[in-house]
Amino acid sequence: MAAGCERSSSRETVLRFWAMGREGEVVAELLPEFExxxxxxxxxxxxxPWTAAHEKLLTAFAGDAAPDLCQLGNTWIPELxxxxxxxxxxxxxxxxxxxxxxxxxxxxxxxxxxxxxxxGVPWYVDTRLLFYRRDLLRQAGFAxxxxxxxxxxxxxxxxxxxxxADRFAILLPLxxxxxxLALALQQDEPLLREDGRWGNFEAAGFRRALTFYLEMFQxxxxxxxxxxxxxxxxxxxxxxxxxxxxSGPWNIGELRRRLPAPQxxxxxxxxxxxxxxxxxxxxxxxSLVVFRSSPHKDAAWRLxxxxxxxxxxxxxxxxxxxxxxxxxxxADSELSADVHARAFREQLERVKPAPKVPEWERIAxxxxxxxxxxxxxxxxxxxxxxxxxxRTDRILEKRRWLLARRNAR
Amino acid sequence: xxxIGPAWCFVAPALLVIAAFFFLPVLAALALSLTDFDxxxxxxxxxxxxVGFRNYVQLLQTPLFWQAVGNTLYFxxxxxPLSIAxxxxxxxxxxxxxxxxxxxFRTALFAPVVTxxxxxxxxxxxxxxxxxxxLNYALGxxxxxxxxxxxxxxxxxxxxxxxxxxxxxGYNMIILLxxxxxxxxxxxxxxxxxxxxxxxxxxxxxxxxxxPIVTMVSILTIAGYFQLFAEPxxxxxxxxxxxxxxxxxxxxxxGFKWWNLGSASAVAFVLFLFIFCVTAVPxxxxxxxxxx
Numbered sequence: 001m002a003a004g005c006e007r008s009s010s011r012e013t014v015l016r017f018w019a020m021g022r023e024g025e026v027v028a029e030l031l032p033e034f035e036x037x038x039x040x041x042x043x044x045x046x047x048x049p050w051t052a053a054h055e056k057l058l059t060a061f062a063g064d065a066a067p068d069l070c071q072l073g074n075t076w077i078p079e080l081x082x083x084x085x086x087x088x089x090x091x092x093x094x095x096x097x098x099x100x101x102x103x104x105x106x107x108x109x110x111x112x113x114x115x116x117x118x119x120g121v122p123w124y125v126d127t128r129l130l131f132y133r134r135d136l137l138r139q140a141g142f143a144x145x146x147x148x149x150x151x152x153x154x155x156x157x158x159x160x161x162x163x164x165a166d167r168f169a170i171l172l173p174l175x176x177x178x179x180x181l182a183l184a185l186q187q188d189e190p191l192l193r194e195d196g197r198w199g200n201f202e203a204a205g206f207r208r209a210l211t212f213y214l215e216m217f218q219x220x221x222x223x224x225x226x227x228x229x230x231x232x233x234x235x236x237x238x239x240x241x242x243x244x245x246x247s248g249p250w251n252i253g254e255l256r257r258r259l260p261a262p263q264x265x266x267x268x269x270x271x272x273x274x275x276x277x278x279x280x281x282x283x284x285x286x287s288l289v290v291f292r293s294s295p296h297k298d299a300a301w302r303l304x305x306x307x308x309x310x311x312x313x314x315x316x317x318x319x320x321x322x323x324x325x326x327x328x329x330x331a332d333s334e335l336s337a338d339v340h341a342r343a344f345r346e347q348l349e350r351v352k353p354a355p356k357v358p359e360w361e362r363i364a365x366x367x368x369x370x371x372x373x374x375x376x377x378x379x380x381x382x383x384x385x386x387x388x389x390x391r392t393d394r395i396l397e398k399r400r401w402l403l404a405r406r407n408a409r
Numbered sequence: 410x411x412x413i414g415p416a417w418c419f420v421a422p423a424l425l426v427i428a429a430f431f432f433l434p435v436l437a438a439l440a441l442s443l444t445d446f447d448x449x450x451x452x453x454x455x456x457x458x459x460v461g462f463r464n465y466v467q468l469l470q471t472p473l474f475w476q477a478v479g480n481t482l483y484f485x486x487x488x489x490p491l492s493i494a495x496x497x498x499x500x501x502x503x504x505x506x507x508x509x510x511x512x513x514f515r516t517a518l519f520a521p522v523v524t525x526x527x528x529x530x531x532x533x534x535x536x537x538x539x540x541x542x543x544l545n546y547a548l549g550x551x552x553x554x555x556x557x558x559x560x561x562x563x564x565x566x567x568x569x570x571x572x573x574x575x576x577x578x579g580y581n582m583i584i585l586l587x588x589x590x591x592x593x594x595x596x597x598x599x600x601x602x603x604x605x606x607x608x609x610x611x612x613x614x615x616x617x618x619x620x621p622i623v624t625m626v627s628i629l630t631i632a633g634y635f636q637l638f639a640e641p642x643x644x645x646x647x648x649x650x651x652x653x654x655x656x657x658x659x660x661x662x663x664g665f666k667w668w669n670l671g672s673a674s675a676v677a678f679v680l681f682l683f684i685f686c687v688t689a690v691p692x693x694x695x696x697x698x699x700x701x
Contacts, residue, residue, distance in 0.1 A: 226649065
């Protein structure tokens with residue numbers, strides 16, 4: 001067996017490709033075409049479950065067992081870049097006839113740049129926006145979804161009044177940091193300052209976002225619940241327990257599958273309202289990265305190019321429902337006619353990356369925990385912002401030390 | 410040169426295995442707890458700093474750690490006596506001649522111990538559900554308004570305790586049952602001839618003879634309950650408002666979610682000291698009892 005592998009590797013390159021969750025299952029269907037058009041390259045896909053992926057990547061890196069290329073959630077890129085595990089791709093991208101940077105949504109492309117270098121190519125995108133019940137809005141006297149916070153507040157208030165004891169205007173699950181993060185990214189001030197050395201949560205921008213977020217709970221528009229307490233979000237959305245829900249593209253498929261046919265006309269998606277008009281949201285999604293340790297970087301780049309072709313991305317979307325990162329892919333596919341995807345297309349022009357420091361995921365988790373305490377009335381907006389800055393500054397202590405040492409050299 | 414006794418030759422393999430797989434890792438963890446090992450250090454060893462006892466000092470200044478300690482103590486102080494009381498009650502019932510089909514009930518009551526925690530946690534989450542759960546349905550029948558068991562910070566820990574007691578009481582029940590069965594019948598006969606009521610038989614015959622077993626059971630239960638992790642991990646993820654975050658959960662997040670292995674090792678050692686001190690209490694009580 002081992003001898004067989006060695007013999008084949010002398011003639012052909014075997015690429016080790018790690019992909020996660022559902023993408024890992026279906027990407028294998030695209031690969032025969034790649035292997036046909038690239039004789040001499042064979043791809044071995046290993047599927048990782050999302051929950052174990054982070055740990056697996058770090059241990060693989062520590063044990064010198066990293067794959068040649070890998071699917072990576074784009075918030076993990078700064079961490080693996082800090083580990084010096086990823087190959088910079090600027091050289092490849094600049095020379096590529098296929099990977100055309102300006103064709104990608106700018107906010108999404110930006111998540112792959114850390115300290116000026118490009119470490120990944122977007123594979124599919126993910127952002128958060130409004131899912132809403134058209135019929136409930138219409139009953140409250142609104143023909144169109146909100147485009148700005150003041151408009152949104154009027155609708156929340158009107159629907160909140162009509163809602164009964166067990167009905168709410170909006171669902172903001174307390175176990176998710178994304179709704180608050182999306183509101184915070186709409187502000188002009190960055191969430192971290194001085195190149196990610198310190199927290200910037202006491203700035204006016206974040207306090208404005210947090211005030212609005214808390215107001216939705218204080219006025220009884222949003223229930224102080226996590227999604228575990230809701231159990232079946234789609235069913236509750238269908239029976240009108242809440243009229244707005246901030247969530248991501250996977251719920252298009254879920255709602256189509258789970259809501260009965262008569263309810264299918266009642267829901268729609270809309271871009272996220274901002275403080276003074278259409279607002280930004282989170283630039284999420286997965287990228288394809290090449291490991292620095294890989295001996296087959298050119299072949300790995302060939303595979304990335306193949307998966308980045310609009311025609312392949314269209315097939316990938318048909319298989320997974322994942323939204324493509326290139327405007328060309330959107331333009332001539334069934335996506336352009338999809339009523340529920342349209343809002344995502346618009347939102348993707350207005351997405352911003354979260355701060356690109358390896359510690360971000362931990363900071364975002366603390367942001368959720370502190371906000372949860374504020375929702376329960378244990379902290380005021382000022383206290384919450386101060387607490388969050390204190391925690392963030394402590395988390396970033398090592399980063400400050402490293403940056404100071406690097407600058408001293 | 411002194412000859413090495415044959416006894417040493419016999420225990421040497423076991424000692425070597427223990428040294429390699431227990432003492433060495435513990436020493437390594439102790440060394441790790443004096444550094445700030447994290448993902449930066451994983452990237453480049455020069456990013457590792459020796460920080461002495463700073464991890465410990467910072468840990469003791471972290472409010473969340475103390476909240477985790479408080480939650481864990483709450484779980485132990487309420488959960489352990491409750492768990493042992495339920496086990497003891499079940500053992501007494503099974504031991505009494507009132508129960509028909511004792512073998513069936515013994516198996517049925519032991520069943521939760523061998524079920525998969527994750528699977529039954531999902532079922533219990535449904536039982537605890539504020540709208541559709543049986544528990545609130547039953548409470549509603551006697552006029553108690555619904556409780557948001559896993560969503561309300563005041564009720565989440567009691568809910569976890571109920572679940573943990575249900576899951577674990579069968580194990581201690583079997584041990585206590587064995588203890589009850591080993592008490593000779595003559596003692597009860599003698600007590601009855603002396604005119605002792607059932608209560609006094611329990612108080613003066615059963616309990617004193619069970620002291621060694623109860624001591625062992627409580628040490629095991631305390632040590633086990635201090636390591637609360639899987640129940641909140643599956644049921645509440647430490648929430649709401651971190652009211653079900655245990656020390657071990659705190660350590661897990663610090664170590665395997667955030668990769669601060671230095672401070673996670675410090676948590677492990679503090680937890681070890683806690684368990685060591687607390688399990689000394691039943692041993693001390695038992696010794697005092699036997700001395701008296």
